[in-house]
Amino acid sequence: MPQQPSQPPMDGDTIREWERKYVLYPWQAQKGLNPLVVDHAKGNYFYDTSGKQYLDFTSQFVFSNLGHADERVVAAIAQQAAKLPTAASPFATEPKARLAKLLAEVTPGDVNKSYFSTSGAEANEGALKLARMATGKEKIIARYRSYHGSTMGAMALSNDYRNWACEPSVPSVIHCLDPYCYRCPFGATYPACDLQCAKHVEDIVRFEGGAKRVAGFIAETIVGANGIIVPPDGYWQMIREICDRYEMLMMVDEVMTGFGRTGKWFGIEHWNVVPDVITMAKGVSSGYVPLGVTSMREWVAERFESQQWVHGHTYSGHAVAMAAGIATIEAYKADGLIQRSAEMGRYLMEVALQLQEKHPCIGDVRGKGLFVGLELVKNRRTREPIHDGLVDGVRPPTAKAKVLTQALQEGVYCLPGSVSVIMLAPPLTITKDEIDFAMGVFDRALALADAEVEQ
Numbered sequence: 001m002p003q004q005p006s007q008p009p010m011d012g013d014t015i016r017e018w019e020r021k022y023v024l025y026p027w028q029a030q031k032g033l034n035p036l037v038v039d040h041a042k043g044n045y046f047y048d049t050s051g052k053q054y055l056d057f058t059s060q061f062v063f064s065n066l067g068h069a070d071e072r073v074v075a076a077i078a079q080q081a082a083k084l085p086t087a088a089s090p091f092a093t094e095p096k097a098r099l100a101k102l103l104a105e106v107t108p109g110d111v112n113k114s115y116f117s118t119s120g121a122e123a124n125e126g127a128l129k130l131a132r133m134a135t136g137k138e139k140i141i142a143r144y145r146s147y148h149g150s151t152m153g154a155m156a157l158s159n160d161y162r163n164w165a166c167e168p169s170v171p172s173v174i175h176c177l178d179p180y181c182y183r184c185p186f187g188a189t190y191p192a193c194d195l196q197c198a199k200h201v202e203d204i205v206r207f208e209g210g211a212k213r214v215a216g217f218i219a220e221t222i223v224g225a226n227g228i229i230v231p232p233d234g235y236w237q238m239i240r241e242i243c244d245r246y247e248m249l250m251m252v253d254e255v256m257t258g259f260g261r262t263g264k265w266f267g268i269e270h271w272n273v274v275p276d277v278i279t280m281a282k283g284v285s286s287g288y289v290p291l292g293v294t295s296m297r298e299w300v301a302e303r304f305e306s307q308q309w310v311h312g313h314t315y316s317g318h319a320v321a322m323a324a325g326i327a328t329i330e331a332y333k334a335d336g337l338i339q340r341s342a343e344m345g346r347y348l349m350e351v352a353l354q355l356q357e358k359h360p361c362i363g364d365v366r367g368k369g370l371f372v373g374l375e376l377v378k379n380r381r382t383r384e385p386i387h388d389g390l391v392d393g394v395r396p397p398t399a400k401a402k403v404l405t406q407a408l409q410e411g412v413y414c415l416p417g418s419v420s421v422i423m424l425a426p427p428l429t430i431t432k433d434e435i436d437f438a439m440g441v442f443d444r445a446l447a448l449a450d451a452e453v454e455q
């Protein structure tokens, strides 16, 4: 392989200093940032410039489902880069043809046609425009406590503190309440609740003009960044019925939950429902190369046989990203990783429930596959969250932050976030011993949160 032009090596302090001077970090007030300098990664671990090893217990931002630096994907990227790094989107290429076909095979039902972009936000922008163009209607129903990306359209679909900064955003997006059984917004208990959370969606659709005006519904199949919220059984089935009744597109955001994360190829498969649109990113290429996908059922794609698909990106179908996607999906299949996620997820859940017995700060444990959340509370009886998220864009020294900082010091990384839920989402290649190690670290670190529990 040709050598890189030689560069004098940089030490960790210089890297940090240059970055602090020249890089604007996402989602942060920049003052006082002191980023860890990552040097390399392999398998389930990454390493800083001093050589210290970290077990990656949230697959970075829940994208490295395959673990780091898998040689098959690295080789596929190198080979494709040497042969044809990219070609403009109107051209057909072998990797694009192959990846689109592979996706049609792993997605449910007749979700057979894909539009390629480069991120989860773009995948959702595509879905938003797709719903409007395919139905000729304007309104989209989305949910509070959701995250779909940081571009204007994706933020309009999302609803947490992060979209306040870009309001007013895209009009005609209406939000509904979420199926959050631990804190049911309807004050009900499943199954006696009779799925008020889904019925309320129908009320909103009707008030917003029903079949005449509402183009679609979009939500994460299991809420990710806002706290691993698993809907009750029956919810997605009822949403499917509502979408059919009012001729709306049912769109699911599988950016985090796709590609084995929940123990199935896609989260929606837990409820045996075929959506009209699936958006993907992250696990589709295990993050090795940026890639987003908006996939749709045949009847939706059919609309664009004669009607123009008025959407596009310079890098739609980027050949290197396509090659990464193919190699990643083939690796999931060859190594049985989707099944493995279900099995290891059961083990992770077992250990998480044992921690809940020991630690009064853990109010709730929930999840599917290797996608498990520990919800931290001040008081188990009142379920008051242990902290209230961001204050003026500055992360306060919350109990959760203290737990994660100690875990990092002990060599286990979990991504921070604003809600009182610790997200456990290791690569699908995680072993039982590694789960034991990480949960042992959390067992010690959670004492810091226990100290803030009201007696």
Ligand SMILES: Cc1ncc(COP(=O)(O)O)c(C=O)c1O
Pocket: 061, 118, 119, 120, 121, 122, 124, 147, 148, 149, 150, 220, 224, 225, 253, 254, 255, 256, 257, 281, 282
């Ligand atoms: C469910 C979901 N959708 C969309 C996105 C946005 O993806 P990206 O950051 O690649 O734009 C994210 C990112 O975390 C996500 O979790």
